Amino acid sequence: MLSRTAENLFWLARYVERAEYIARTIDATLRVTALPAAYIGKTNEWESALLTAGVSQSFYETYDEANEHNVVEYLSFNPANPSSIKNCVEQARLNSRSVRTALTSEMWDTINGAWIELQEVWTKGTTSREQLARFLRFVQETSLRFDGSAYRTMLRNDAYWFSRLGLHLERADNTARILDVKYHVLLPEEEHVGGPLDFYQWSSILRSVSALTAYHWVYRETLKPWLIADLLILNDTLPRSLASCYGNLVRNLDQIGVAYGRQGPAQRHARGIRNRLEHSHMDDIFQRGVHEFIQEFIADNARLGEIIAKQYLI
Amino acid sequence: MAVAFDEMNGPGGDIRAAYSELSRWLKETPPDALQYRRQEAELLFRRIGITFAVYGDSEAQERLIPFDVIPRILSAREWTILEKGLKQRVRALNMFLSDIYHNRDILRAGIIPDDLIFQNPVFRPEMNGQDVPHDVYVHIAGIDIVRVDAEDFIVLEDNARTPSGVSYMLENREIMMRLFPDLFARHRIAPVERYPDELLAALRSVAPRSASAEPTVALMTPGVYNSAYYEHSFLADKLGIELVEGRDLIVKNDEVFMRTTEGLKRVDVIYRRVDDDFLDPLTFRPDSVLGVPGLMSAYAAGNITLANAVGTGIADDKAIYSYMPDVVKFYLAEEPILKNVPTWRCREPKDLAYVLDNLDDLVVKEVHGSGGYGMLIGPAATKATIEAFRDKLKREPEGFIAQPTLALSTCPTCTESGLAPRHVDLRPFVLTGRDRTTIVPGGLTRVALKEGSLVVNSSQGGGTKDTWILDE
Numbered sequence: 001m002l003s004r005t006a007e008n009l010f011w012l013a014r015y016v017e018r019a020e021y022i023a024r025t026i027d028a029t030l031r032v033t034a035l036p037a038a039y040i041g042k043t044n045e046w047e048s049a050l051l052t053a054g055v056s057q058s059f060y061e062t063y064d065e066a067n068e069h070n071v072v073e074y075l076s077f078n079p080a081n082p083s084s085i086k087n088c089v090e091q092a093r094l095n096s097r098s099v100r101t102a103l104t105s106e107m108w109d110t111i112n113g114a115w116i117e118l119q120e121v122w123t124k125g126t127t128s129r130e131q132l133a134r135f136l137r138f139v140q141e142t143s144l145r146f147d148g149s150a151y152r153t154m155l156r157n158d159a160y161w162f163s164r165l166g167l168h169l170e171r172a173d174n175t176a177r178i179l180d181v182k183y184h185v186l187l188p189e190e191e192h193v194g195g196p197l198d199f200y201q202w203s204s205i206l207r208s209v210s211a212l213t214a215y216h217w218v219y220r221e222t223l224k225p226w227l228i229a230d231l232l233i234l235n236d237t238l239p240r241s242l243a244s245c246y247g248n249l250v251r252n253l254d255q256i257g258v259a260y261g262r263q264g265p266a267q268r269h270a271r272g273i274r275n276r277l278e279h280s281h282m283d284d285i286f287q288r289g290v291h292e293f294i295q296e297f298i299a300d301n302a303r304l305g306e307i308i309a310k311q312y313l314i
Numbered sequence: 315m316a317v318a319f320d321e322m323n324g325p326g327g328d329i330r331a332a333y334s335e336l337s338r339w340l341k342e343t344p345p346d347a348l349q350y351r352r353q354e355a356e357l358l359f360r361r362i363g364i365t366f367a368v369y370g371d372s373e374a375q376e377r378l379i380p381f382d383v384i385p386r387i388l389s390a391r392e393w394t395i396l397e398k399g400l401k402q403r404v405r406a407l408n409m410f411l412s413d414i415y416h417n418r419d420i421l422r423a424g425i426i427p428d429d430l431i432f433q434n435p436v437f438r439p440e441m442n443g444q445d446v447p448h449d450v451y452v453h454i455a456g457i458d459i460v461r462v463d464a465e466d467f468i469v470l471e472d473n474a475r476t477p478s479g480v481s482y483m484l485e486n487r488e489i490m491m492r493l494f495p496d497l498f499a500r501h502r503i504a505p506v507e508r509y510p511d512e513l514l515a516a517l518r519s520v521a522p523r524s525a526s527a528e529p530t531v532a533l534m535t536p537g538v539y540n541s542a543y544y545e546h547s548f549l550a551d552k553l554g555i556e557l558v559e560g561r562d563l564i565v566k567n568d569e570v571f572m573r574t575t576e577g578l579k580r581v582d583v584i585y586r587r588v589d590d591d592f593l594d595p596l597t598f599r600p601d602s603v604l605g606v607p608g609l610m611s612a613y614a615a616g617n618i619t620l621a622n623a624v625g626t627g628i629a630d631d632k633a634i635y636s637y638m639p640d641v642v643k644f645y646l647a648e649e650p651i652l653k654n655v656p657t658w659r660c661r662e663p664k665d666l667a668y669v670l671d672n673l674d675d676l677v678v679k680e681v682h683g684s685g686g687y688g689m690l691i692g693p694a695a696t697k698a699t700i701e702a703f704r705d706k707l708k709r710e711p712e713g714f715i716a717q718p719t720l721a722l723s724t725c726p727t728c729t730e731s732g733l734a735p736r737h738v739d740l741r742p743f744v745l746t747g748r749d750r751t752t753i754v755p756g757g758l759t760r761v762a763l764k765e766g767s768l769v770v771n772s773s774q775g776g777g778t779k780d781t782w783i784l785d786e
Contacts, residue, residue, distance in 0.1 A: 002556050003562070003573045004559070004573070098538050100547040116360065158575060260575070260576050
């Protein structure tokens with residue numbers, strides 16, 4: 001297929017995934033900030049929302065204070081924020097238009113339909129919490145519909161695999177970013193602090209990757225920070241864990257390799273990261289430092305994006 | 315201006331045969347139902363994303379072309395005449411182009427003045443003496459046809475460069491079939507859905523000799539911001555070919571390749587929807603970022619077919635148009651089946667004098683204009699506009715032609731105040747491959763939605779209708 005088409009499919013999936021992730025982040029933050037201060041401590045949750053979205057720096061070029069109003073506006077609607085939900089949706093539609101021939105009508109319908117639906121939100125904004133919640137839910141549902149229609153209607157060929165690569169690369173990045181911002185509340189030494197304060201932090205992390213219920217099914221335990229870290233990093237049954245994302249990335253890259261009859265640096269690099277995740281134990285990771293581990297992962301993951309681009313997309 | 319010929323309600327007020335079933339159906343159908351279907355159609359169009367962009371209109375970057383749910387109907391007999399006439403016309407256009415860029419018999423015979431060719435900006439000296447694969451220049455032609463009475467079909471304009479609109483012909487039919495299944499059951503309508511197949515076959519048949527047995531065809535678009543982008547992606551999809559932009563292509567050793575995820579892949583035929591000027595920055599506009607450096611040299615080497623060929627603009631130029639009846643006679647030794655609109659060439663002093671004296675009654679067009687821009691419709695214009703045009707005409711007479719204001723035929727159309735006659739034209743699409751010319755029975759009917767308006771261009775508030783050719 002055309003390199004440009006593959007690139008558009010890759011980024012289309014990334015933007016849709018990112019829009020969903022930002023919506024989840026806002027959702028989880030609204031929830032935790034609605035609690036009385038005694039339950040969440042003095043941390044500014046809106047500040048961490050900006051950090052997990054990776055846009056804290058650019059935010060302060062426009063705003064002075066990270067409060068609900070400003071952060072919601074910046075993350076949802078601000079055109080100056082390249083990762084705002086609005087920009088993600090606009091970019092996703094633009095990418096869809098460029099590769100209409102590679103999309104099924106169901107996928108196009110989802111993106112174009114959402115884009116039409118959201119025009120009103122863009123012009124009027126959301127004036128109440130209820131409207132905001134409806135908007136965030138709509139964005140998440142759009143992502144689910146898009147993902148579902150891709151899964152159910154696309155031919156299983158390179159177009160599908162490139163779109164999946166975008167999805168899993170973005171997803172791995174998102175999960176890693178939450179861990180990067182919140183790692184300090186997951187450190188085992190802080191176990192003794194325990195108490196309600198951390199409990200709500202922990203459940204908020206799980207909620208932002210929709211893994212709160214999954215946690216209980218996997219561990220049949222009350223919330224324990226090291227288990228949360230284990231779930232998000234190493235447990236390959238959780239679709240948003242780093243291990244699961246890399247299982248998928250390796251599989252999709254292998255499928256491309258088989259179809260094209262040759263492997264390359266992208267396959268090798270992805271397999272390297274996957275193997276490291278497979279052979280790691282949480283104890284070792286804690287020992288070596290969660291923060292360092294995550295930072296290294298984020299850099300490695302970004303590097304895979306560059307390698308894929310160089311090998312296939314340019 | 316005379317009362318226009320209505321295609322449903324004939325001159326005596328009798329319903330014309332082709333419309334009898336439709337007319338009955340319209341009487342049975344409550345007006346509400348039509349309005350409801352109309353809204354439904356609009357929703358479908360928006361959902362599918364059949365939009366177009368209007369240049370210089372930032373407010374509505376993507377607009378819908380209004381769709382009228384009342385079909386326009388032609389009888390089998392009418393179509394037979396039209397089809398013959400169109401094939402004849404396109405054959406002549408192709409012979410004319412081959413002649414202009416080679417022997418120039420028609421100039422030596424004194425039928426067309428030399429300077430009209432050589433001083434014409436759409437004439438491409440790069441094409442002099444260059445053979446094009448299988449000697450086909452215009453693979454896809456869109457011939458704009460109008461009627462003023464029940465007898466004649468008149469060519470208003472030849473489009474031999476990158477005619478657009480065929481996606482509307484196909485989508486209008488799909489939507490009509492979805493909205494009015496019962497109405498379809500009551501007619502026998504020739505299908506149009508073969509068009510993509512016919513187009514692909516035509517394109518593959520003209521692959522250069524150096525191509526493999528399975529030539530690779532690609533559709534080249536200027537990109538998502540082009541006004542006809544929807545159509546480009548639609549056709550690429552229907553044809554099952556790659557939709558490429560200039561940056562996807564690269565020329566190596568006079569061969570054209572596209573960049574794919576598996577490396578470079580040779581392209582043999584490019585159905586290009588990019589104007590000549592933007593094809594190759596090395597030959598034409600150096601500032602163009604849409605084109606492919608070296609494309610023209612691969613073309614000269616005979617390794618790529620461009621459809622349509624480069625330089626076809628000289629055949630559909632409005633100044634050349636007036637010579638078309640003579641062109642047909644010269645190459646085919648036949649009487650033209652389709653008429654021309656009588657045309658005054660303002661470059662000729664006698665014609666100019668007449669035009670200046672009769673501006674109130676005439677339509678004046680720029681020789682190189684298109685899309686309904688820059689034209690004067692005398693009977694509808696204000697005094698000031700006419701005077702401004704008079705100055706322009708005197709300053710640069712060779713830039714204009716003039717024609718009588720035709721009472722274009724009308725068809726019943728849905729309006730705010732119920733059914734009313736509106737002026738229409740018709741653009742059938744004529745495909746020419748290596749050995750044959752084909753036309754899918756139908757075309758794009760454009761309708762001027764404003765009462766009394768004669769301008770059907772979508773950029774000027776025109777709409778479209780499904781066009782039915784009855785199969786008797």
